[in-house]
Amino acid sequence: MRYLTTLLSCLLSLFGCQEKATSTSITRVNEQGVDLLFSRTSVRAGSASFECVRSASGRCYYEVFEEACDAARHCERAGLQRFDVRAGQQQRQQGLPAGFQSCVSSSPEQRCHRG
Template sequence: MRIAVVASLCIVMLAACQQSSNTSVTRIRANGVDTLHSRTTVDNGVASFACIASSSGQCHYLVLDARCAKDKDCAYPPLHRLAVAVGKTEQMAGLPAGFQHCVSAVQKEQCHRE
């Protein structure tokens, strides 16, 4: 009986320690070459923007309010704009839950495709 109780407590403690994480990958290829390759991970409220490849040498990110959709103009201005060099990662804490983002090889004013 004691073993069952101890095992149950261990499982509950592990569940309480489980961290929340969300990763999105954007990859665009042309003629077999990456023109844009980015990985964004949100882990316990800290967003990491990793630029793996970009034809311009930088990945340009727009961080949007959660009420915005990436495929249309938004009435709310971007929360942040950042450019990350290929091979580098930038971290940002304190972003609102549910924030949206988009990335491109060139700087844009909106996320939707033109």
């Protein structure tokens, strides 16, 4: 059975029938062994899933942006979206541009952490 699955997978890959790559980043901030922020973001072909696993405030505050840097490493950030997700919940965003970035914090006033 394992050989059949491997063979079928190889044949499908020859015809371009592969799953699109998924990139997952985890942001975790803890203090004295207690999670202040635990978030998981998965990106796949222009859409992303933002999951707030735990947050000291009960919500994760996300920022989605594009960043362009010049040769001197001076970067300009263009904000695309800001939203919050309750702890234990997730939110899916569609139609995001290629190369977008995101960061998360446990409060709208705190510095945003990148995964």
